[in-house]
Amino acid sequence: MKNSLFLYIFLLFPGLLFGQIIDDEANKCGIADLKTKAFLLQELGDHWGYGYDDLLNDLDIWDNSGFVIVNSIGKSTLGREMYELTITDNSIPDEDKHRIYIHARTHPGEVQSTWVTNEIINYLLGDEEFGDSLKSSYIFHITPMYNPDGVELEYPRENANGIDIESNWGAAVPEDEVLNLRARFAELMLEDKPVEIALNMHSAYVCKRYFVYHHPNGTSTLYSNMEKEFIGAVWSHFPDGIEPYYYYVSWANGTPDKYPESWWWMNHAENVMALTYEDMNCSSAGSYDKTAFAILHGISDYLEVVTSAGYSIPEDISMDIRAYPNPFSDQVFIEWNPDKDLKSAYITDMLGRLVYQLPAGSAYNGKLSWNSIDRNGIKVSRGIYFLNMIFEDQIKSVKLVKQ
Ligand SMILES: [Zn+2]
CATH class of the missing domain: 3.40.630.10 (Zn peptidases)
Known part of the structure; x- marks a missing residue:
């Protein structure tokens, strides 16, 4: 309870x-x-x-x-x-x-x-x-x-x-x-x-x-x-x-x-x-x-x-991170250079509200996925989300489009 x-x-x-x-x-x-x-x-x-x-x-x-x-x-x-x-x-x-x-x-x-x-x-x-x-x-x-x-x-x-x-x-x-x-x-x-x-x-x-x-x-x-x-x-x-x-x-x-x-x-x-x-x-x-x-x-x-970068930080600062499929309907897979140690990751909506926090302490080894249906069967709605990945030396954001 x-x-x-x-x-x-x-x-x-x-x-x-x-x-x-x-x-x-x-x-x-x-x-x-x-x-x-x-x-x-x-x-x-x-x-x-x-x-x-x-x-x-x-x-x-x-x-x-x-x-x-x-x-x-x-x-x-x-x-x-x-x-x-x-x-x-x-x-x-x-x-x-x-x-x-x-x-x-x-x-x-x-x-x-x-x-x-x-x-x-x-x-x-x-x-x-x-x-x-x-x-x-x-x-x-x-x-x-x-x-x-x-x-x-x-x-x-x-x-x-x-x-x-x-x-x-x-x-x-x-x-x-x-x-x-x-x-x-x-x-x-x-x-x-x-x-x-x-x-x-x-x-x-x-x-x-x-x-x-x-x-x-x-x-x-x-x-x-x-x-x-x-x-x-x-x-x-x-x-x-x-x-x-x-x-x-x-x-x-x-x-x-x-x-x-x-x-x-x-x-x-x-x-x-x-x-x-x-x-x-x-x-x-x-x-x-x-x-x-x-x-x-x-x-x-x-x-x-x-x-x-000559004052033009690319909008996609996650160029060495691959998310597929993107747009996605239920599940999205994310891959990056496994040399980078992912400390934590979380997903926010357009307003910066937390939607999902990935379990801490897991070994991701350059791969993770997000299923947009949670354990209670609730599906997040369509729209734009940001996966924020916190590595040892930097934070990267990946735009995810949920269809
Ligand atoms: Zn003050």
Whole structure:
């Protein structure tokens, strides 16, 4: 009885178990109850453990590096400078580099976004080979505290005017913080080497690490494939800590206009891959250094793929995977190079909802099949499905057409 109830719930809400489709991402960070917020503030200390003065101290330290330029992109509502670091090796010409933008701490209570961002800065400024190679290949612009007033006032999400500056980008008269960052983005897009990746750093009360993936309905197939490629690359460097791309799917019902990612998409489309990253906002958060490492390696893996493909990642990124017959009526067989170790696979519908999860732990040896009639005799309906195959080092999607 217990089992059949579980199956019933699963059939009704498959997405709740393995992923979720979110039309309005206003709550992408989650909204904790007041008690949880108060607890985290108390546990972490004033300003959730990292206030504006802490930033000023760190800026003094970072500024000592010959690879850093500290500038203000403008003043916040209460007149605080909004500082930005530019980190690169200036002995190497910019024309050989990629430009990346990272901004953090939109929502003051999400201090973990600061810890991850600070670890990214530490890697870039560290004297190890990794940091050197990053500085010679990239120009990083980092605004570690986009909402300094909110941090100082200890507001969990808002700026000094009580506005959520994450979702204020489409307002007729946006807040000063939005105007400053937007103007900076626009300015950098006029450079010979404009921004290619923009990351918006948050942290979520649901206590998971994930990217807010954009469905092709709100972007394009190419764009969503670029995001899959990027998230898959980051994920491959921390697979037991970061959720796969389908964990949080947004924009399935179209393109909103109010987020930083909306601005990037509406103004620069596939030229800039813009994503929100959510770290963990809970007492078991941590591994900031490992996360920063995964993000930086993901950036580098991704740009290698995109650059070699000349900005046209093929829509079918599964070219070495064969599905037959396709279209199919009851059963479809899938074959791939058996050297690739398949870790898991699942099938989603057009909206990204989970339809079928292949049994874990099976040895597939380059072959698997999907019978569209389940054990209860229920047949999935006709339409387009995606088989998502998770290999050790990448995620591949195969389009399946059910007749
Ligand atoms: Zn947030």
